[in-house]
Amino acid sequence: MSDDIILDVKDIGLHFGGVKAVDGLSFSIKKNQIHALIGPNGSGKTTTLNLITGVYQPQWGEANFDGKNISRMPRADIAKIGITRTFQNLRIYNTLTVLEHVLVGDYINSNTGFFSSVFKLPAGRLDEKRAVSKSMELLEKVGLADKAHSLATSLSYGQRRLLEIGRALAVKPKLLFLDEPAAGMSSNEIEQLIELLRLLKKEGMTIMIIEHRMKLVMNVADWIVVLNYGKKIAEGTAEEIQNHEEVIEAYLGKSHQKISVA
Amino acid sequence: MDIQIVMQQVISGLAIGCIYGLIALGYSLIFNAVDVVNLAQGSFVMVGAFVYGASFVRSYGWPAFPAFAGLIIVMAVFGMVCEFFFYRPLRYAHVRTKLVALLALSMLLNNLALIIWGPYPMGLEGPFGTKVLSIKGATILYQNIYIIAITILLLILQFYIFFHTTLGKVLRAVAQDKDTASLMGIEANQAVSFTFAYSSILAGIAGMLIAPVFTIGTGLSQLGFMGFGACIIGSFTNVSGALIGGIILGLFEMFSASYISSLYKSAIVYLLIIAFLLMRPQGLLGKKEEVSGL
Amino acid sequence: MFKKERNIALAIIFLILIITPIFDRAPYHIFVLNMVAINIILVMALNFILGFAGQVFLGTVGFYAIACYSTSLLTVNYGLSFWQAVPFTIIVTSILSLILGLPTLKLKGFYLALMSSGFIYIVLDILRNWKSFTGGVWGIMGIPRPFIGTTLVRSDLHFYFIAITITLCLAIFAVLIEDSKFGRAFKAVRDDQLSSEMLGINSHMTKVLAFVMCGIYTGFAGSLFASLQGFVSPEMYTFELNATYMCMLVVGGLGSVPGAVLGATVLTITTELLRFLREKYLTFYALLIIIVLIYMPGGIITYVYQIIGRLFSLKNKPSQKEEINVR
Numbered sequence: 098m099s100d101d102i103i104l105d106v107k108d109i110g111l112h113f114g115g116v117k118a119v120d121g122l123s124f125s126i127k128k129n130q131i132h133a134l135i136g137p138n139g140s141g142k143t144t145t146l147n148l149i150t151g152v153y154q155p156q157w158g159e160a161n162f163d164g165k166n167i168s169r170m171p172r173a174d175i176a177k178i179g180i181t182r183t184f185q186n187l188r189i190y191n192t193l194t195v196l197e198h199v200l201v202g203d204y205i206n207s208n209t210g211f212f213s214s215v216f217k218l219p220a221g222r223l224d225e226k227r228a229v230s231k232s233m234e235l236l237e238k239v240g241l242a243d244k245a246h247s248l249a250t251s252l253s254y255g256q257r258r259l260l261e262i263g264r265a266l267a268v269k270p271k272l273l274f275l276d277e278p279a280a281g282m283s284s285n286e287i288e289q290l291i292e293l294l295r296l297l298k299k300e301g302m303t304i305m306i307i308e309h310r311m312k313l314v315m316n317v318a319d320w321i322v323v324l325n326y327g328k329k330i331a332e333g334t335a336e337e338i339q340n341h342e343e344v345i346e347a348y349l350g351k352s353h354q355k356i357s358v359a
Numbered sequence: 360m361d362i363q364i365v366m367q368q369v370i371s372g373l374a375i376g377c378i379y380g381l382i383a384l385g386y387s388l389i390f391n392a393v394d395v396v397n398l399a400q401g402s403f404v405m406v407g408a409f410v411y412g413a414s415f416v417r418s419y420g421w422p423a424f425p426a427f428a429g430l431i432i433v434m435a436v437f438g439m440v441c442e443f444f445f446y447r448p449l450r451y452a453h454v455r456t457k458l459v460a461l462l463a464l465s466m467l468l469n470n471l472a473l474i475i476w477g478p479y480p481m482g483l484e485g486p487f488g489t490k491v492l493s494i495k496g497a498t499i500l501y502q503n504i505y506i507i508a509i510t511i512l513l514l515i516l517q518f519y520i521f522f523h524t525t526l527g528k529v530l531r532a533v534a535q536d537k538d539t540a541s542l543m544g545i546e547a548n549q550a551v552s553f554t555f556a557y558s559s560i561l562a563g564i565a566g567m568l569i570a571p572v573f574t575i576g577t578g579l580s581q582l583g584f585m586g587f588g589a590c591i592i593g594s595f596t597n598v599s600g601a602l603i604g605g606i607i608l609g610l611f612e613m614f615s616a617s618y619i620s621s622l623y624k625s626a627i628v629y630l631l632i633i634a635f636l637l638m639r640p641q642g643l644l645g646k647k648e649e650v651s652g653l
Numbered sequence: 654m655f656k657k658e659r660n661i662a663l664a665i666i667f668l669i670l671i672i673t674p675i676f677d678r679a680p681y682h683i684f685v686l687n688m689v690a691i692n693i694i695l696v697m698a699l700n701f702i703l704g705f706a707g708q709v710f711l712g713t714v715g716f717y718a719i720a721c722y723s724t725s726l727l728t729v730n731y732g733l734s735f736w737q738a739v740p741f742t743i744i745v746t747s748i749l750s751l752i753l754g755l756p757t758l759k760l761k762g763f764y765l766a767l768m769s770s771g772f773i774y775i776v777l778d779i780l781r782n783w784k785s786f787t788g789g790v791w792g793i794m795g796i797p798r799p800f801i802g803t804t805l806v807r808s809d810l811h812f813y814f815i816a817i818t819i820t821l822c823l824a825i826f827a828v829l830i831e832d833s834k835f836g837r838a839f840k841a842v843r844d845d846q847l848s849s850e851m852l853g854i855n856s857h858m859t860k861v862l863a864f865v866m867c868g869i870y871t872g873f874a875g876s877l878f879a880s881l882q883g884f885v886s887p888e889m890y891t892f893e894l895n896a897t898y899m900c901m902l903v904v905g906g907l908g909s910v911p912g913a914v915l916g917a918t919v920l921t922i923t924t925e926l927l928r929f930l931r932e933k934y935l936t937f938y939a940l941l942i943i944i945v946l947i948y949m950p951g952g953i954i955t956y957v958y959q960i961i962g963r964l965f966s967l968k969n970k971p972s973q974k975e976e977i978n979v980r
Binding site for chain 3: 182
């Protein structure tokens, strides 16, 4: 195993009743690269993500992060060692403002105690100041700084996706999973997202996106893993995947056409 | 331990357990249909006892059978009315909100009962009075046998309704899978309304059966807790589990009162339920859930 | 959101509560005011667990009973003064909430709801039956009033000033918690538990913290009530009493500190006005909960916020301090 592998998924699997949602899947994620997990609807992409982040527990197999087995770890601990994610069906907090969302993401990076935080003692005040300025920086990065004090429910669909990314970034993850980040986004917002992903990569972040939109995937991903019926059918660079027989079949049925990139 | 006394206790434990089982069935039907535990189920039992015992039998002097038929009609309508006014407006609200609303419903029913039927508990004689059956020196109340017999009859009837009628198909479909039910073209609101009606009938019958054992009063609404305990011990999602849980709870209650302490009876039962809840929350017959606590 | 409105609302309500005795010193009214202060603390306690952490816990009255009895036993049987008994009472209720909360707060919502309703029955069972310790159905009498310096606080009016001061401090404390990172964590777990866990928040411990805060507040309320009343007996700690506190919170505004304060104030006074109905006033409470849940889920405090926003012409613009951070 080479040193730059950050997450190593080995033969992971989960069956719901008779349905093999994820069936003996193995792949690895390399440091500082953008990976993509693609596949037709119902191919087990989100379930895979749920298995890695502890939403479900795998029935067999394991995932190793930085050499540590993270399967069966409590969910919050998985975030603490550096993995976080966004959600396909947005999960924002109805009663919190945009800024507060990012501050919640920062929660585990603040180590002030109860009294110091509640009574705004010097240490608590300093920490809150750090958290707010850090969060504003992140909001600037995802382009929501001007909305900082509005309720998150007032945001558009695409903006909510960006907010979820900002909130996840506040955790300071080493590995970030984005579940269909472009769903419901306008083309402007997608451009913004692509730029953001490139910026994050430049800053050293490791990312895996789960996406439907080929344009986005082919544009940003360094390495693509393709799933079908819970199994890996191919992996490789964008170019390799576009010409892969089985992938084309899975996406377009038997008619042999090149996957449209447009 | 005297074998006759043990046998008497087993029979009364079984009888009370059957009633807990009936209440539990009502819980599990509504839970499976709408994913919310009807916190007012105990009050439904109380309403059933009052309507049957206090109004039909004591005030109007109806004989047992017409009173029973009347009870079923009243409880069905009552369940639908409760669903329409207290559940339906909140069906898209958070579970937390629904729970608080159902709690308020339970409080409302208890206090309306105080206003309508007065604050004094009433006794009611069952159809067999205090007559007893003697088998080899053990004296067994006919009322207890009656309870067990009615429960068995009801289960057979329920089995028939569930598997051989359209109404049963609707109830089953809703209880098992709401999405499939809506695919089958079953109007969700109507199905939920039926479910409330049916579970309210079950609660009413439980109230009718329990009235001669205890007295009729608002205290009966606390039985909802025992029905809930039966669901925890048996299963929330499995119909036979609810009944078995009820019987286990009834027997346990009877024996702990006799051999451990009668003063702390409810505390001991509570500890049993909480032990089950913490160690096997899916119940004896339930399947383990994939995602918990969300 | 609404931080300014919240602070102004709290200031106004407490100002009214503090100056009322200047105009009205009828003994009965002062007694009602004392009950208002105690109920505010209890409803704020409920707000921690139901409003902030979103857990349907129905056993607050069980804690309340234990708090009242702790103070009574400590003062009457063990000879402690009121001020010595208060911290011990709070230790008792907070440890108890920890013991009860650690296992039960892992459970799904409705499990917790029903288990906690059973908790009240257990507490009552023990209070009624453990005669040698709790005095059985007769309860405990002769609970002392607090001393200030060397003078005993005999009059209800003076007691009220102590009670309202404690209530005010606890309200400020609640607001400070709401504004801290812990307050945000409560709401995050309440609004979406799964995504909060994905951000590394331990949802279980967050709920336990809210629960312990609930225990601590109930401890204060219990101490004050035992001392105000002078005796305790098991009869008053009913499931219905719990429902009235829930009604106060829902009507005032779930998850809002001034909502809890306003709900407790308004409904405690309403209850007194409806005394002639005896227990039937609970019917009114039950209907009120359902109507508020359906037609104004934010409670009356949302209207108060609107009025305050208009009166003080507050627009929710970023405050200056936060603007500095933007740059």
